[in-house]
Each structure stands twice: as C-alpha cells, then as structure tokens.
Amino acid sequence: MSLLDTAKNLIQGQSRYRLEVQGCTDLLDVEHFTGREAASDTYHYQITFTCSAQDLSAQQLLRRNASLTFCAPINNVMGLATQPTVAKRVHGVVTDFRRLSGSADEARYQLVIEPFFALLRHQIRSHRFFINQSIPDVVEQILREHNFKGWEFEFHLEKAYPKREQINQINESDRQFIERLLSEVGIFYRFGLQDDTQTEVLHFTDSQRGYVYDKTLPLNSPSGLSDNHVDSVWGLSLRHQVVESTVFAKDYNHRLAEDTLISAVADMTRGDGEKTNYGDVYHYKGRHLTRGDKIRPETETANFWARLDHERFLARQTLLRGESSAADLTPLLVLNIQDNPLSSTLPAVFKSPILITRLRFTASRDKALTVRFDAVPYTESLCWRPALKPRPVIAGTLMARVTSAKDHDIYAHQNEHGFYWVKFDADRDDKTKGYESMPVRLAKPYAGDTYGMHFPLIQGTEVAIAFHEGDPDRPYIAHALHDSRHPDHVTDKNNTRNVIRTPANNKLRMEDKRGQEHIKLSTEYGGKTQLNLGHLVNAEREQRGDGFELRTDSWGAIRAGKGLLISTQEQEKASEQQLNIDEIKRQLSDALSMAESLSTILETAEVEPLDNQTQETFLHGNITQLQEPVILAGAPGGIAVSTPKHIQHSSNGNQIYTAVGNTEISSLKRMVLFAKKKMVLFAHELGMKLVSAAGKIEIQAQTGEVDIIAQKGLNITSTNDEIIISAKKKITLQSGSSYITIEGSQIEHGTSGDFNVKSSNLQYMDAATLNMPYSQFTACESMASEAAQNGTGTVPLR
Template identity: 45%
Template sequence: MSTSDVINRLLNQSRYRLDVLQSPAFLDVLRFEGEEQLSKPFEYIIHVTSTATDLTAEQLVLKPATFTMQAPVFDIAGVAEPVRAVHGVIQHFSRISTSADQTIYRLVLVPRVALLDHTAKCALYLNQSVQEVVEKVLRAHGLEGPDFEFQLSRQYPARELITQWRETDLAFIQRLLAEVGIYWHLEMDTRLEHDVIIFADSQQQYKFGVRLPLRNQAGMSDSGTESVWGLSTQHQVVTQQVSTRDYNYREALSPMDTTASAAGGDETTTGEVYQYAEPFLQSGSEDGVETGAFYARLRHERIMNAQKTVTGHSSCPHLAPGQVLEVDGTLPSVLNEGILLTGIKTYGSRKSRFTAQLTGQPYSETLCFRPVLPERPVIAGTLPARVESTTKGDIYSWLDNQGRYRVKLDFDRDEQEQGYACLWLRMAKPYAGDTYGWHAPLLDGTEVAIAFDSGDCDRPYIAYALHDSAHSDHVTDDNHTRNVLRTPSFNKLRMEDKRSEEHIKLATEFGKTQLNMGHLVDAERAQRGAGFEIRTDEHGVMRAGKGIFVSAEEQLKAQGKVLDMDPALGQIHQANNEMQALSDAAMQATALASDIQKQLSFVDNRLTQLQSAAILASAPMGVALTSGEHLQLAARQNLMVNAGNNADVGVMKNLFIGAGEALSMFVHKQDATLIANQGQVTIQAQNNAMSLTARQTLTITSSDDEIIITTPKKLTLNGGGSYLTLEASKIEHGSSGDMTIKCTNYLVPMVGASKPSDTPKFPIVTMENLTEENGKDFSG
C-alpha cells in the first residue's frame, strides 16, 4: 500500500470502508447494496474507487474482506468509529470505468458458506442425521468448529440414506435444513474477524433486546437517531391445516395418516393441504422428530409464515435477520410482541444516507420461522449399480432377513467397506406375496438398475438386473430362439422355440438330473431323440399317492382325458376272459381253478380310473422288463399272469416254484412235458398219495438202466383182472384164465430170499406265518 493510500485511509471520513486482505491499493467505497435473509448467504455489492488503474482478479477474488459501516464520530487520531463490520470473501470483481484520477471497481462480498455453491456433486450419506451431514459438508470445505454452531432444541435421528443428487453443496444443505425446519443466519466474530453460521430450530434462538423508535428517518448524521419508519403489514388467507400420508414397507400395515395445524383457532384460515409421500417412517406426534405429524406441522408453519408479513425501513445498521425488533410507538396490535426480521436490504453511498429496507413477520411464541422448502431432486429413470457382498466374488447372494440387497451405485465416489456402500434395498419382482413369489438371488458384481419411488432420491429400489460386457448374456444371436432361465450353478430351464425343433429342458448339475421334452438335442444341438426323457446319475423315484397310469397308447395332439385307459382295460378284460375259459375247463377236468373273481374285482374296483393307489402300465405292442441282476415280482395277495398265446419262462440255472397250499397245472389240448436232459426227475408226495393216470398207454421206460419199484408194504400189479401182489412174506398170482411162462430155464431153488425195501422218511414241514411291516398277513 502506498503512502498516499495510508494517508487517504487515515483521513477518510466516509461512513463505509472495505478492507481486502493484502490488497495492493486503497479502496474507497462509492456506494453499496446489501441483502441479508434468514437461511441464505448475504450479498453486498460494493462499488469502490481507487487510484490503482489495473487491479487484477488474483489480487482480490477469494480474498478475505471486511465491509465496515462507520459512524461520523472520530477518535483523537481522526479515525471514524466502526458501527458494524461484515466479514466475508470477495466472490466477484469487475472493472467498471476509469477517469483521469480514479478507477471504479465493482466487488461482491459474500460469506464463506456461499462458496459451497461452486461445488456440485452426487453423494450418499448412510445412517447419519441431518446435523451430521451438514457438519460433514461444511468441514469438507475447511469450515471448522469456530466457523459454525448448532443451537438446536431437538435431537434429530439418523436417516438410513440421505442423497445429494446434482446439487451444489450449498443447495444441498439448505434443502436438508429446510426439510426439518432448521433455519440459519450469520453472525460476525469481532475477535477472529470472520463470519459464523448459527443453526437454530425454535424461537429460543431468536436475538432479542433490539428496540427502536418509530419516527421519520434521521440518517446517520451526528445529531440523528436510529429509528424505524414506514411500517406496513399485510394479511392473507392461508390453509387451515395440513394432512400427510406415506407408506413404509417395513411396517406395511401400520397407518401413516397425520393431520397438524399451527393456526390455533385463527378464523382467517381455511382449507386443507394433503401431502402424500413426505419422507417419514412413522406417523408419530408433533412432539416427535421427523415423524409424519412433525412434517405436517412444519409444512403448516411455512404456510402460516406467509399469513402476516411486515415491511418497513430503518436507519439502523445493526439490524440483522434473526433479530426480534421491538418498536416504540403506535403500532397495529399484531406487532405488539415485536417483529421477527427475516430479510434486510441495505443501501448507502458517499452522497446518500444509510437506508435499510426491512421484511419480517410478527413474533409469535407458538409459530416459528421455517425456511421455504426447496424442491427435492427428482431422479427420473434408473441409475446403474452393482450388487455387493461382504466377500468379493461371493458365489452366494448376501441378503438380509427381508430378502434385500446391498449395492454400490456407480456415481458414488466414496470408498466404503465392501458390502456397505448403500442401505439394504428391496428388489422389484414380477410376482410377490406372503412367503411366495419369484426371486432369483443376485450375486456380487451383478449390474442392476436402481429406480426411485416417485423419483425420490432417498427412496431407491432395485428395478431389474442387466447383463454387461463383464457378465455376458446367455441368450444372444447364437441361440436367439431359446428362452433360458439359468442359475449360477447351472440349474436350468430352457425352452426352444425354433419351429419343428421345439423342446423344454429342466436340468440340474447334481447327478446330471434332467427332464427333456420334445425335440431332444445334445450339447452340439444335434438331435438325439424325440419325446421325453427323465434321467439322473442319482436315485430316481416316481411316487403318486392316488395311483400311476403308464401308457404307450397314442393320444393325438393331447386330445382326450388324462385317465383315458380304455385300450389298456380292454386288453386286461380280454386276458381275463381267456383265463375264465381256462379256469372253467380246469374245473371240468377236476383241476384246481384260478381265482378269477379276484382279478375281475381288481380291475373293476381299483385299476379303472385309478380308484385306488395302483399302477397300470400298458403298451399296444409289448412291454419288456429286464435287469442286469435281479428282477422281483411280489404281491401280498394275488399274482396274475395272463397270455393270449404263449408264456415262456427260461432259467439258465435253477427254477423254484413253491406253493403254500396247492399247485395245479392244467393243459387243455396238447401235451404236458417234463424233461430233464441230464439230471434226475424227482416227483414226490412226501406225506400223501400220488396218482399217475392216463386214458391211454402209460409207459415207464429206463433207456439205459433198471426200473425199481419199491414199497415197504404191498405192491399190486393188475392187468385186465389178473394180478400179482408182492408182500413181505408172500407173492400171489391170480387170474381167471391161463398163466403162461416162457423161458429157457425156470429155477426154483426151494430156499427163501428177500431184498431190503428201504424208503426215505419225510418230515411234516411247517412254515412261519410271514407278515408285512404293517402287521398284515402276507399270505392274505
């Protein structure tokens, strides 16, 4: 600063002074206009003159500065006494004009918080209160403890999510504070010489004790007295009450309707404002914080703030927003309690006196000032994000007990712990209900589109999932005719729509278990069959509690009843008729007949339309059962085997046929043959008689050895009435005719002889009475 500038400053008798830190030249105030409002940064537009003709922006912009309003009273050194000092920074600088002896500059002085308007971003704040978020934003801009102060009467709760969306930091904190009814103003710290932000939420934080007389302006002359004049009041009809409603899916059945009024019986109010989707989680009461009633009350207080307004003028430079001005003089009764100053515009120059234009509202103990609520940002459409788990690349989904996900929004630049970048989000689904719906879990890294309820930036949800370059789509131009639902572990439902090759595949990798239907193909899409296939490398079970019908009968185009079994039953009836005929023939031949009535009853009462839990299998051209080892057919009651032509049973080793009671083998027309090619044939009636009867010749032949007939008692041979009996002690021949013996020699040694007639002894066999696990007799 030059010597002439110092002399100019010392001798300056102007009522106003502007000091810019490290300014290279003295700036003499020519005129100024100032505007201050609650919950807004102040702005002073100051025109100055200087002998310096080429001041630069680097010398002034963003420099701390103080605008001082001085009284025309001087100390011994001839320096004017300061009345009020406004501290801030220079935000704007322009060079207006230059004359022979001076240059006019225009500077704009703002508080430091106004610089937040030059930072705009998108950000997320999790589990923090409004106060915590505002403090975090301020500190990010270098504002520390001495630079702001919260004088709050309420404790504000942490919110799950607070979103800053394409807002400047200033607009963001103004919106947050206005939403919960916190207003703020600026005070000057004379010791540290900087501005201080004061945050408040009730009338308790107003500045009281300001009193001025009501009279014509006297200016700031030596003999003048600071005063107020030109007071005017305005009244208008406003809404009588505010009702709110919201929906909180966390408590889906809880009522969320509230109504509040700050009118207090005022008869100049009428009507109702109904606000849907205020950002609250419970209806609560007006005494609660961030409840439905709380927001309804705030909204009505904002409306009531506009019911009665006051304007006027003053010559007092000490007045500031947030003060309650008491005026001495005759006033309307509405102003008896004072005037809350909400805005001030000031003017002054070298040639004109200081003037303040006042805006305010009548002070009320029941009605607090609330900032105007800015529009909440609306996020139209969706935003990209990725699902997150606590483990990178987790092979399983990370969900909470409500089936919600954590995501990392693509716009979020903050570094957070893996899996904790956002709150739990619901996922929209095509189908949902009480413990039912459609939910395919999303894995870490999956791209999702985040939508917002009514565009509300604080109410996100997962709209849908998408494929991307890192997570390729499983349906592309290579398989564009296929509809595929496939999980990360390759559980799959595939539906092929290619004409004449339509098929469905339902498969899991465990045991390669599959259901294939239609045009069956292999991995290279070559046909390997048609129809359907059920296969697995593990166990397979087919279970139906009311019965199973398996049929190879054709049913064209799936036309017909599900249990259309007439062809199968026709075959069974035909077989039963044949069995009835055989059974009747056996009875005529005194053979044991079949239990044909049980077969008929089984068909009519159980198989027909599956009236009982039975299995009916039918094929018009044949059925084959084969086993690499064992094949077992078992029935607790009857086993029925019918064949219209031949029945063949072949056994390469042993064949056992056992009957607990009787065995009957009946041949109607041709031979009955029992042949042992190499082994013996043994026929025994171990504990009863045996009959061999033939209508014609009965032949007993040993082709290469003797025939032995043995009995321990008596053997009788009878032919045509002649007989031969052999007993232990005699032999008797008898005939009514001749007896001829033809032989070369007939020897009678006259000595008795006999051979042993040993015969095997057979025990009486008993069988254990076998039962099933259910206790029923297995034999029926």
C-alpha cells in the same frame, strides 16, 4: 506515521463505511452499496468504491477475505473527534469484481462480498451418495470438506434427527444440497460474527431458541436530513392472505407394509385459523418410516412432516414490511417496536414482537443508511420455517454393481429381507466394502408371501437402479444387465434359444428353432441330471433322439403318492384326460374274463378254481379310477424288462399272470416253483410235458399220496435202463377184475378167467428177498405238511 497513512485515517474517519480487502494496501473509498440478508440464505453486498489505483487486479481481490464496516456517526465534542463506533461489520469473501470507469485522479470499481459458504454453489456434483447419516451429519461432513473449522459453524438443535439409510445428492451444488436438506426438516440458518476473529459463523437451528432477542426500536419517521442519531423504524405495512387450513401426510414403508403410516390432521393454529384459512393439504410419500406421536412427534415421522408443512404455510400468512435506520438489524432478529402509548397508530400485530426474515441495505456518501425489512409475527408456539426447496427428480436409471463384503463371493450378499447392496458407478467416495449403499430391493415380475420369482444377484453384476417416483433417496434395482465382463448367454450364435441359467449351470433351455423345438432342464450335481423334452440334441446340437428323456448320473426315484400311470398308449396333443386308462382297463378286464372261463374249466375238471374274486376286487377297487396308490403300466406294443443281474417280484397279496398267448419261463440254471400250501398245474387242451434232458425227474409227496390218472393209456418206459416200482408195504396191480398183490412175505395172483404163462423156461428156486432204499422225510417236514393239510395253525411236539 507516513503522510499516506495519515490521509487514509483522515478519510476513513470521515466515512461511515469502511471497506477492507485482505492483502490490498490501497485505500478503498466506499461510494455506495446495496446489501441483502435473509434467513436461510447467504448475504450479498454489492459495493461501489473509488481508488487511486487505476488497475486493481482480480488476483488482488477475488476470493480474498473482505469486510464492510458500518460506523456510527462521529460526535465532535469541543471540536475533538472521538473514535468511531462500529455499528455493524460484514465479513466474507470477494466473489465478483469489476472496474466501472476511471479518471486521472481515481478509478471506480465494484465488488461483491458474500460469506464463504456462498462459494459452495460452485462445487457441483452430478451424483453423491451418503450412507447411514443424519441430515446434520451430512451438512457437517460437507462443511468440513470445505475446510470449515469447528467454531465456524454451530448447531443449536432442539430435536434429534435420525440416520437415513441413504441420502443422495443429484445434480446439485453443495450449497443447494445443504439448503435443500435443511429445508426438508425445517432447519434454518443465519450468520453471526465471531467476537475474536471478526469473521462469519454459521448458526443452524430448528426452534425459536435460535432467534436473536432483545432489540427494541422506536417508531419515528425521520424528517429532513437529521434523525438525531437515534435509530428507529417507519413505513410499516402488512399483508394478510388465506393459507391452507390443515395438512396430513401418508406414506408406505415396505418394512411395515401392514401399517398405513397416515398422520393426524395437523392444524398448528389449533383452530384459530378456521375462519380465515382454507383447504386441506394431503401429502403422499413424505418419506417417513413411522407415524410418530400426535402431540410430540419424533422427527421425520408422519405427524412431524404434517406439522412442519403447516408451519411453512403459516409462515406466509401474515407478511410485514418496514424501514429502519438501524444498521445492526439481522435476519431472525426478534424486534420490539416502541410507540407512543397515548396515541399509538400501530396495528395490533406490530404491538407484539416481530421476527425479521429479510433485509435490504442501501447507503452512499450522500445518503443515509436505509434498511428495508420483511418480517412475520413472532410467536412462541409457532416457529418460522424456510420454504421447501425443490427435490431433484431422477428420470431413468443409474448404473451400479452388486457388491459383497467378501472378495470373489460366489453367492449373493443380502440382508435378512433379501435386499442387496450396490456400488454406484458414479460414487467417488470410499465406503465400507459390501455396504456402499442402503439395502436395495430387487424388483421382480412376480412376488407374494414367501413366494415369487427371485434369481440371486452375484457380486459384480451390473444393475440398473431406478427410483420410486424419481425420488433420489428411494432406489431399487429395476433390472440386471450383461456387459463385457459378464457377457450374455444368448447371442447371435444361439438366438433361437430361450435360456435361464444360474452361475452353477442349473439350466432351463427352451429351443424355438422350427422343427427342432425342445426343452432342457438340467443340473450339474452328481455328474448330470436332466429332463429333455422334444427334439433331443447333444452338446454339438446333433440330434440324438426325440420325445422325452429323464436321466441322471446319480440316483433316481419316481414317486407318486396317489398313484403312477406309465403308458405308451398314444394320446395325441393331450386331447384326453390325464388318467385315461381305458385301454389298460379293457386289457385287464379281458384277462379277468379269461381267468373266469378257465376257472369254470378247472371246476369241471374237479380242480380248485382260480382266485378270481381277489383279482376282480383289485381291478375295480384299486385300478379303475386309480383309487389307491398303485403303479399301472400299459403298452400296446409290449413291455420288456431286462437286467444283467437280478429281478425280484414280491407281494404280500396275490401275483397274477394272465396271457392270451404263451407264457414261457426260461432259466439257464435252476428254476424253483414253491408253494407253501398247494400247487396246481393244469393244461386244458394240448396236454403237459415234463422233460429233463439231463438228470432225473423226482416227484415226491412227502406226507401224502401221488395219483397218476389218465383217461387213456398210461405209458411208463425206460428206453435204456430198468423200471423199478417199489412200496414198503404193498403193491397192487389191477386191470378189470384181475390183480396181482405183492407184500413183504407173499405174492397173490387173482383172476376170474384164464391165467396164462408163456415162457420157454419156468424155474422154482429157494425163497429170496430184496430191500430197496426209501426216501426219509424229517419229522419237522412231515408234521408241518400234515398240519397244513389239516388246516391247523399249530404243530404238536411229540
């Protein structure tokens, strides 16, 4: 052993505090130090030391592993020094280093030892997003990212913590983020020392089983400079204060909108604090999804939050303080204080175990170690909880894009509730494609029970994500935006147009340019189907009409279940009722009146009158108030129907045509008028013409008679051929009282006056006959016509 090593061992053997830094071979002699430790906080030891090296560099010390060892006093037995006993060892990294002064012999330095976990305060993230993880999962992930080994942290958790849909880190360091998450659910931590490596270990716990037990110290105020090397406590004080009596929590979960999600009133003193505590605390938006059991609530439920919050309040109801010389005191240590049972001066609260929550260490070369501690009463029924760390509040929105699990998806990627997944622009972590966030609701201007307004968002759409009450874990899509990748469809080139257009070019366009106002509703299916209203334009904005146009390149249908009115009757600015048909009713009433007057003429002429009753019933029963599903058409300027092919009219009832003017029917080919029962042609004033320019005119009464009656003359003329009048049985020509009858075998002339024959020649010849052809009617036609004439519904078979 060298002389230097011998000197080091001699000096270190005389000092109760030994400072060592990894890689530093110089002797670091502790002059004095202060330290603080607390539950759910990192320890911090500031150590002033001297060293013969005049220029220790930052590279030698910063971020190096370091340890401060507390040694028990050395007992010399028979003048022989025994090996010092380690009372406490603090391990960590050097986070701060400075040179204070120097002399010819040595220099004074100061450094700070903190656990490696404290360095996480330098890992700052403005945004980070964790998906479908529990709080312990998130904490473990971050620790492993900082190269914590599995044995360097331990979870001793009594409760199971659910996976949250999304947990966001907002403008926080990793340490702040971890401590905030832990405080929210009541998990606290302490540091221990690994036996083999003598390095720090993080212990996370949520119940009393994470405490350190079996420590007892006597109550003994030291006097003079000697404490007989026996650790003790002294200087005990306490403080009681009024805290809140009860807590209850309420929240809203849109997935269970009918559930109020309100907790039971939580009083963790079970009524014992009724006379000392005051105030009921009501928390809304505790971020719970269910109510939870009243007695044993599941974590992150309404009753869990209420009970946890009351435990936080009760943790500061009774605050204890004291001092000690014991170096091995540690946060979350359950300490028993031993007093003289015969003359105890301890208050009752100190006679029971206490839980240490905070420690402050001070010592120097010339002053013994003093440990000041804060504590609370220990109880098995009430667990200590760390203070709630403030949750970041997000003002404004974050930029994100709608995502999909499918590349170039042309349809919206949604869950069964219509929510979307988004990729935050600030998110640097790799996540499953299409599921980079929790399912996010879309805010809409109108919503209801399966009704509202919703335009599906397509992959890549830029959206602004807002947060309910600024809560970073409650995002929703506030609105969608255009960008250079998805430019706006309304710009300075068409800034007079208000346009709703879908990705498939379904469109509602409203033009506001003065004098050219119009609305267009269109779809691309089947070529083009559109409804155009107002000032009609083409693709180049050139006018092509005005009014309205309903058109399609595919099939079209107009269907109205109660009735359909088609009218060109002007109704300026919709000033009258929708179904105002006064003009049409007047027109039809006039037609009915005319038909009734014509019926009178028919009756006078002993012709069967028109069926006016049916027409009147239809007018008043179906049309007047559109009582029945009829199509009613009216046009003051006239109605024209045209087709290059076929027009067909069909009805199971009557077809009535009435015209004040002419009724003209023209056909370039054949025209057929067919009546199964009866046909009447009647002209009242100007007569009737039946003309065939080519071809013959044939009039038949297949089972009946033909009557040709004229009040005046009856002319039968053949201008270029003969006239044949034939009868199979008999012909009678009669005028006044004279007559001629022609039968099959005789001709008879009869008159009461003269019978004159004027002829240049009169011949009498042999008998002769002439057989004329007669039209033959089928038996079916004859019998059917006869049955119809007799009004019978059957035809006899002969």
